[in-house]
Amino acid sequence: MKKTINIKLNGTDHSVEVEPRKLLVHLIREDLSMTGTHIGCDTTSCGACTVLIDGRSAKSCTILAIQADGKEITTVEGLATAGGLHPLQEGFKENHGLQCGFCTPGMMIRAVELLGKNPNPTESEIRWGISGNLCRCTGYNNIVKAIQYASAKMRGAELPSTEPEFV
Amino acid sequence: MIPEQFGYSAPTSLQEAFSLLQELGEDAKILAGGHSLIPMMKLRLATPFHLIDINKIPGLAYIREEGNTLKIGALTREVDLEESTLIHDKYPIFIDASKLIADPQVRNFGTLGGNIAHGDAANDHPAVMIALRAVVEISGAGGSRTVAIDDFFHGFYMTAIEQGEILTEIRISRPQSKFGSAYHKVERKVGDYATAGVAIALGMDDKGICTYAGIGLTNVNATPMRAERSEAALIGTNLNAEAINLAARHASEDCQPSSDLRGDEEYKRHQ
Missing domain, CATH: 3.30.390.50 (CO dehydrogenase flavoprotein, C-terminal domain)
Structure with a gap:
């Protein structure tokens, strides 16, 4: 019943035996011990489990691990480099883009694909772009600012003010 | 939530998929985008004995115009419809519908064929197909046949797709006006x-x-x-x-x- 799959997770190759019914998020968290990716609703709604599969953002609670055979997966642990934080991580830190932090890994991974396709999104494009990610602290205003900050930083534009908004 | 146990195959050609469908019978389900099927399997509302993953079969995802006919491969993702300039310029109805389906992550995987073949009146593309009087191509080991969209939906989760067959293409003829x-x-x-x-x-x-x-x-x-x-x-x-x-x-x-x-x-x- 079990099958061997090969995946690259945050740059490291892994060969793992999985049951077909194992979900990708369980492979990442339990077999490969990368617990930055969270399980929130477990029903394809909240986006906390968002990872990149060959660059496409995906809800890993709704993908079978076996479907990721031969693919490259990026999780929040794959964002920072030896050079420091990813611009999105810096943006969330500078703009108070998180409160409890549970949605943050999914938000940041989703924003990676969003900024890759649209490097200079409007506020409404950002809000539409993260419409599959829920923040139960409702900290959306600062999350939007964090993504705007990362967008400016990645384009080499002037950084927006990082005065956080408390409502 | 974890689905019940099932077997899994990922054929790399349609012929291989048809043989598997024939061999496994009606307990086998096609896995395309999986964003309707996998949630149902997690809730144990669906308990297929075997999944046939068609994502590794090349040539099932495309958007092209041939003469006056728009042809869309069944495995085309919602996101690819959303980002297609051809669709944007000539068939904006798909943009309207696609961007209202679930969310960006789901649209990265969900397919046009799956949205239709699921046979759920709550899905958005079936109504679009009706408005455009689409014709769908259904293929099996013996070849392909076409079915007008008005003859495709038979009931709740029931469609004209017979055992051993796979929905392969959607065709839309643009009126000359x-x-x-x-x-x-x-x-x-x-x-x-x-x-x-x-x-x-x-x-x-x-x-x-x-x-x-x-x-x-x-x-x-x-x-x-x-x-x-x-x-x-x-x-x-x-x-x-x-x-x-x-x-x-x-x-x-x-x-x-x-x-x-x-x-x-x-x-x-x-x-």
């Missing part, structure tokens, strides 16, 4: 299934007279529904307010919505 299309749905929140939805495609001649009307309704009937009397109310008119109001009234009278958490029957008819 000024042509426009749009999709609108009422939803409780971003990404929800439609409380009610309407897909409409209209063609007009040079004098501004309506010569083509296609109207499909989402989630107000057991199967995706064509609003026939509404279409007839528009044809031959110059689409004045009176004709449009009559078409809307017919649609409201002819649909058969069921009351649920998204609203009661009366509310849905009003939409």
Whole structure:
């Protein structure tokens, strides 16, 4: 019943035996011990489990691990480099883009694909772009600012003010 | 939530997939985008014995125009419809519908073929297909056949796809006239299934007279529904307010919505 799959997770190759019914998020968290990716609703709604599969953002609670055979997966642990934080991580830190932090890994991974396709999104494009990610602290205003900050930083534009908004 | 145990194959050609379908019988399910099927399997509402993953079969995802016919491969992702300039320029109804389906992550995987083949009147593309009078290509070991969309939806989760067959292509012939299309749905929140939805495609001649009307309704009937009397109310008119109001009234009278958490029957008819 079990099958061997090969995946690259945050740059490291892994060969793992999985049951077909194992979900990708369980492979990442339990077999490969990368617990930055969270399980929130477990029903394809909240986006906390968002990872990149060959660059496409995906809800890993709704993908079978076996479907990721031969693919490259990026999780929040794959964002920072030896050079420091990813611009999105810096943006969330500078703009108070998180409160409890549970949605943050999914938000940041989703924003990676969003900024890759649209490097200079409007506020409404950002809000539409993260419409599959829920923040139960409702900290959306600062999350939007964090993504705007990362967008400016990645384009080499002037950084927006990082005065956080408390409502 | 973890699905029940099942077997898994990922064929790399359609022929291989057809052989597997024949060998495994009706307990085998096709896995395309998986964003309807896997949630159902997690909730144990679906317990297929075996999944045949068609994502490794090349040549099933494309959007192209041949003469007057738009051809879309069944494995084309929602996101690819959303980002296609051809679709954007000539068939904006797909943009309207795709961007209202779930959310960006789901649209990265969900496929047009899956949205239709699932046979769920709550899905958005079936109404679009009805408005555009699409023809779908269904393939099996013996070859391919085509089915008009009006003959495709047989009941709740039931379609014209027979055992051993796979939906492979969607074809849309563009009427030879000024042509426009749009999709609108009422939803409780971003990404929800439609409380009610309407897909409409209209063609007009040079004098501004309506010569083509296609109207499909989402989630107000057991199967995706064509609003026939509404279409007839528009044809031959110059689409004045009176004709449009009559078409809307017919649609409201002819649909058969069921009351649920998204609203009661009366509310849905009003939409």
